[in-house]
Structure formats: structure tokens, C-alpha cells
Amino acid sequence: MSHTIIFMDVDGTLCDDTGRVPESAAMAIKAARKNGHLVYLCTGRSKSELNEEIMSIGFDGLIGAGGGYVESNGEVLSHLKFEKETMLDLIDFLDENGVAYYLESNDGLFSSKNCVSTMNEIVFSDIDQASEDYQSLRSTLDVFCSYLTEKNDSIDYSTINKVSFINNQVPFGVVQEKFGTEFNVMRSTVPVFGKNSGEIVLKGIHKGVAITQLLEHLNEEVSRTMAYGDAHNDIEMFELVNVGVAMGNASEDLKKIADDLTTAHNQDGIYQSFKKYQLI
Missing domain, CATH: 3.40.50.1000 (HAD superfamily/HAD-like)
Incomplete structure (x- = not known):
């Protein structure tokens, strides 16, 4: 067959x-x-x-x-995976500009301190809390956030294979201009995260x-x-x-x-x- x-x-x-x-x-x-x-x-x-x-x-x-x-x-x-020093430079830029993010590896998802609060702010800004859409999204986001571990000093930055940023601080184009030459910077594949959120992966x-x-x-x-x-x-x-x-x-x-x-x-x-x- x-x-x-x-x-x-x-x-x-x-x-x-x-x-x-x-x-x-x-x-x-x-x-x-x-x-x-x-x-x-x-x-x-x-x-x-x-x-x-x-x-x-x-x-x-x-x-x-x-x-x-x-x-x-x-x-x-x-x-x-990203090189450690490159990853640290990228994180510094996001932190300095107040852009929330989570670092992705096969070991887990490691979030910035403002990640969960920013997700909630963006996702639910225009949704009626009494609606079915709110209840569905609330449940989904709560489950996703349960997978996140807040970033700490024990993280092995040499294992990171992708960065997702949840952004309502600077235009997407600013992040893209800053890192687009060195990495592939694309808009988020999760529409509810908003037009200024995105993903950063290695070039090629x-x-x-x-x-x-x-x-x-x-x-x-x-x-x-x-x-x-x-x-x-x-x-x-x-x-x-x-x-x-x-x-x-x-x-x-x-x-x-x-x-x-x-x-x-x-x-x-x-x-x-x-x-x-x-x-x-």
C-alpha cells in the first residue's frame, strides 16, 4: 500500500x-x-x-x-540552539524595553517576570468577562501559564532554541529592525497575543x-x-x-x-x- x-x-x-x-x-x-x-x-x-x-x-x-x-x-x-552570549544580549534588550517574553527549550519554558501579566493585559483587554469567549480563553491561558517557569539564575541559556515575545511596549518593527539581520523575527503565530508580539529563531x-x-x-x-x-x-x-x-x-x-x-x-x-x- x-x-x-x-x-x-x-x-x-x-x-x-x-x-x-x-x-x-x-x-x-x-x-x-x-x-x-x-x-x-x-x-x-x-x-x-x-x-x-x-x-x-x-x-x-x-x-x-x-x-x-x-x-x-x-x-x-x-x-x-542560540549561543549563550547572544541569548544574554537579546534578553538585555527585551528587559530594558519592558518587552515580556518566554525562552523555549526542550527543558521547559522560562518567562520574564512581566510575562504572565502582559499576556493577561493583551489577551483580555477588549473581551467581556461575561462572554463565552472570555471563559474559553481564560481556561486556555491559565493552562499555558502553568507550563511557564519564571526565569532564574539556574537556567542553562545554551539550551534555548527559540524566543517568543509578548509585546505591548514597542512596535514589532523595532524588535525586527534590532534583530532581523542576525535572526529570523516573525510575528506571533498566536493571534490573541497581538500584532506587536512575535517569535525569534536562528537564521536559516x-x-x-x-x-x-x-x-x-x-x-x-x-x-x-x-x-x-x-x-x-x-x-x-x-x-x-x-x-x-x-x-x-x-x-x-x-x-x-x-x-x-x-x-x-x-x-x-x-x-x-x-x-x-x-x-x-
């Missing part, structure tokens, strides 16, 4: 706006793997951000940190590069690949794979280069597309 290698983004693709995995998406992935297809997570999240709800679905491996970490069947193929790292590395390891052809995504950090992934499927809630830039569209993440988009392509 021929098989397909599927690369699955997380936020806005596998997970809905509240960070939950729709039951239909989990069911589709399990069924596809049972049919002999390979399914890899391909996400901007670092490994320590992937909770039990996601990982209990079962995957053949993962690409994390926007391409900085690659794992297949429990074997780590690559893990690219993106999902497409990581997929190429993984396919070489598996000795597989691009012609067998599919990918599902919703945001700008999925563009390189779509440019590489054979079939790129954009979610109904995807950005217009991604939809323009997608080979196909499905419904939104919370409208059984993954399940419907898996059925369409006879993966299940």
Missing part, C-alpha cells in the same frame, strides 16, 4: 482558538496512521509546549521550534529546511508529502511539499500559495480533508 507523509501544524490547524484538539482531528490522525500513513507534527512550538492532549494522539515524530528541532521515531536528528531555520532533512533521513520523496497549516510560518512548508492544504481560517498569504483549502480547524477541517484525499 502506498503511503503519504503528512506534516501537521499545531496552533490554528490541529488546535482550535482555545488550544483544544477537535475530536474529529484526533480521530483522523489515528485512522491515517493505522492505514500506514506517517504523520509528523510541524510546529513553531518547542517540544516542552506540546501537552498530553496533543501527544496522546500519537505521531511518527515532530519538527519543533519552527524547524530548529527534528525528531523521528524517538531519534533526535537535529537540535539547533524554517519548516521547509527541517522537512528536507527529515525526508533525507527517511529516504522518502517529496512526491509523497502533504502539509496542513494556517499561518505565515507555514509558507516555506507549503513551498516544499507536494500538496499544501490551508485551513479555512488560514491567512490570505498562505491561501494564495496553497494547493487546496479545507474548512476551519473547528469545523472538522482536518477530518474532511483526510477523507477527501482518501487517507482514511
Whole structure:
């Protein structure tokens, strides 16, 4: 039986706006793997951000940190990290400008002192506390914040593979101008964090590069690949794979280069597309 290698983004693709995995998406992935297809997570999240709800679905491996970490069947193929001195310089700039952030590594998520308060300020600034949206976001953010450890002197800064900044202090462009030459600085893939929040990764790292590395390891052809995504950090992934499927809630830039569209993440988009392509 021929098989397909599927690369699955997380936020806005596998997970809905509240960070939950729709039951239909989990069911589709399990069924596809049972049919002999390979399914890899391909996400901007670092490994320590992937909770039990996601990982209990079962995957053949993962690409994390926007391409900085690659794992297949429990074997780590690559893990690219910031140099310690570079990381300390970056942190100094964020601290001096009052920009909240959390440092991502496979060991955990390490936050600035103002990170949780800034998240709350940005996420809930325009939401009625009596609304269903507030209750869903409140629950989701509380769970995420439980994964954060406030930064302290015991952190090993040589293990950091990504920085996420939660920003309502300076325009995104200021951070991008400061670090865009040395690193890839992109807007946050979590819309509720606001337009001035973003992510910083090492130069030259993106999902497409990581997929190429993984396919070489598996000795597989691009012609067998599919990918599902919703945001700008999925563009390189779509440019590489054979079939790129954009979610109904995807950005217009991604939809323009997608080979196909499905419904939104919370409208059984993954399940419907898996059925369409006879993966299940």
C-alpha cells in the first residue's frame, strides 16, 4: 500500500482558538496512521509546549521550534540552539524595553517576570468577562501559564532554541529592525497575543529546511508529502511539499500559495480533508 507523509501544524490547524484538539482531528490522525500513513507534527512550538492532549494522539515524530528541532521515531536528528552570549544580549534588550517574553527549550519554558501579566493585559483587554469567549480563553491561558517557569539564575541559556515575545511596549518593527539581520523575527503565530508580539529563531531555520532533512533521513520523496497549516510560518512548508492544504481560517498569504483549502480547524477541517484525499 502506498503511503503519504503528512506534516501537521499545531496552533490554528490541529488546535482550535482555545488550544483544544477537535475530536474529529484526533480521530483522523489515528485512522491515517493505522492505514500506514506517517504523520509528523510541524510546529513553531518547542517540544516542552506540546501537552498530553496533543501527544496522546500519537505521531511518527515532530519538527519543533519552527524547524530548529527534528525528531523521528524517538531519534533526535537535529537540535539547533542560540549561543549563550547572544541569548544574554537579546534578553538585555527585551528587559530594558519592558518587552515580556518566554525562552523555549526542550527543558521547559522560562518567562520574564512581566510575562504572565502582559499576556493577561493583551489577551483580555477588549473581551467581556461575561462572554463565552472570555471563559474559553481564560481556561486556555491559565493552562499555558502553568507550563511557564519564571526565569532564574539556574537556567542553562545554551539550551534555548527559540524566543517568543509578548509585546505591548514597542512596535514589532523595532524588535525586527534590532534583530532581523542576525535572526529570523516573525510575528506571533498566536493571534490573541497581538500584532506587536512575535517569535525569534536562528537564521536559516524554517519548516521547509527541517522537512528536507527529515525526508533525507527517511529516504522518502517529496512526491509523497502533504502539509496542513494556517499561518505565515507555514509558507516555506507549503513551498516544499507536494500538496499544501490551508485551513479555512488560514491567512490570505498562505491561501494564495496553497494547493487546496479545507474548512476551519473547528469545523472538522482536518477530518474532511483526510477523507477527501482518501487517507482514511
